[in-house]
Amino acid sequence: MELQSYPIDVAAIREDFPVLGRKVGGDVSTPGEGPEDTEPLVYLDNAATSQTPKQVVDSIVDYYYGYNANVHRGIHQLSQEASVAYEEAHDRVADFIGAEGREEIVFTKNTTEAMNLVAYAWGLNELGPGDRVVLTEMEHHASLVTWQQLAKKTGAEVKYIRVDDEGRLDMEHAKALIDESTKMVSVVHVSNTLGTVNPVDELADMAHEVGAYIFVDGAQSVPTRPVDVGDIDADFLAFSGHKMLGPTGIGALYGKEHILEAMEPYLYGGDMIRKVTYEDATWEDLPWKFEAGTPNIAQGIGLHAAIDYLDDIGMDKVQAHEELLAEYAYDQLSEFDDIEIYGPPGDDRGGLVAFNLGSVHAHDLSSILNDYAVAVRAGDHCTQPLHDKLGAPASTRASFYIYNTREEIDALVEAIDGARELFA
Structure with a gap:
């Protein structure tokens, strides 16, 4: 099928990603250099990290070459320009997810840091014996381990939705589970292992009915579909830039302004203070109260550019394309009796498929797929308890994004055929 038959112009999009023109496969001894016998890269590991378009890289280069300076610290022109660009990045994120303004957007280095920020800045002060935190059995370790360990510190209990x-x-x-003792419900929006799209709006209603907050892990949803924090009534939501065409080292925490106002800072240092004496200190306004020290300025500017890129495509079309590929991959893999796929049917999931090939360990399969230049994720995907429940030590995951095609899924299936013959 031609590229132009997709919901988006995949051919034009692929031109913006030089790495997709690489040839890879087999053993690699030097970064950027593969063996002579290589094939065109088929990159299907987008749930871990997406690729970065030239436009995002250019925005970062423009900062470093044109106005590299620290923010909120200088009167000189470069500092002023950098401060404006960094603040406008907060505005852009707020607009992208339907927040009220930059006051509700805290830049972090990733979703994990955002989760820890809320757990320790809010949870450490608000949770105690008799309180409950409700998670799900499909939570990423960023949520599960964070709340698990915080519960040990505070005496609260953690329960898991089956x-x-x-x-x-x-x-x-x-x-x-979500009863009067519940103070926080933390739920992944789209499972990074099962592809399940959870009804976070319904869970928000349940939480709010008992006076609890809800934290939505948007690491796999914000990059791939329209997400409006008002529509889902999230109290907190977090996501990472590197999963949505942006640079590594930048993420965002959304929090309702009145909740963030009441929270104490998680980190202390420069730029987050208003007044300091030898005896005490007061805090800067939101969101800077939670952004101590020199922030990831270039990365924030890069995230702005990534959001612009996605918005130019249209998040509804991004979602349609990803769901089309997920259903196609599910259908193709379902043809084989020796492949076990985890999660809902192909027409009702996010853009990833996790599976196992017979008794072949996921790491071994991934290694063989790499010989065919197919890049996938193998392991427990930071969901060890879920994999224990599934009875699988690991799984192989193919995940899709705006530059992927049906032909690349066909290449995945062909590579699996090769692995099947090897392990027969």
């Missing part, structure tokens, strides 16, 4: 045999949340179990 995942059914099809990879969906048991919503009746959710209703039973």
Whole structure:
């Protein structure tokens, strides 16, 4: 099928990603250099990290070459320009997810840091014995481990909403767990292992009915579909720039302004203070209260550019393209009796498919796929307890984005055929 038949112009988009023109495969001894016998890269590891278009790289280069300076610290022109660009990046993120303004957007280095910020700046002060935090069995370690360890410090308990045999949340179990003792519900929006798209708006209603907050892990949803924090009524939401065409080292935490105002800082230092004496200190306005020290200025500017790129395509079209590829991959892999796919059906999932090939370990399969120049993720995907529940030590995950095609999924299937013959 021609590239132009997709919801988006994939051919034009691929031109913006030089790395997609690489040839890879086999053993690699020097970064950027592969063996002579190589094939065109098929990059299907987007749930871990997406590739970066030239426009985003150019925005970072423009900063370093044109107005590299620290923010909020200088009167000179370069500092002023850098400060404006950095603040405008907050505005852009706020607009992208439907927040009220930059006051509700805190830049972090990733989703994990955002989760820890809320856990320690809010949870350490608000949770205690008799309080409950409700998670799901499909949570990423960034959520599960953070709240688990915080509960040990505070005496709170953690309960997990069950995942059914099809990879969906048991919503009746959710209703039973989210009771008057619940203070926080932390839930992944799109599972990075199952591809399940969770009903976070319903869970938000359940949380708010008992006076609890909800934290939505948007690491796999914000990059791939329209997300409006007002529509889902999230109290907190976090995501990472490197999964949505942006640079590494930048993420964002959304929090309702009145909640962030009431929270104490998580980190202390420069730029987050208003007044300091030898005895005490007061804090700067939001969001700077939570951004101590020199921030990731270039990365924030790069995130701005990445959002511009995605918005030019249209997030509804991004979602349509990703779902099309996920359904195609699910259907192709379902043709084989020796492949077990985890999660909901192909027409009701986010843009990834995790699976296992017979008794072949995921790491071994991934290694063989690499010989065919197909890049996938192998392991537990930071969901060890979920994999234990699935009875699988690991799985192979193919995940898709705006520059992927059906032909690349066909290449994945062909590579799996090669692995099947090797391990027969």
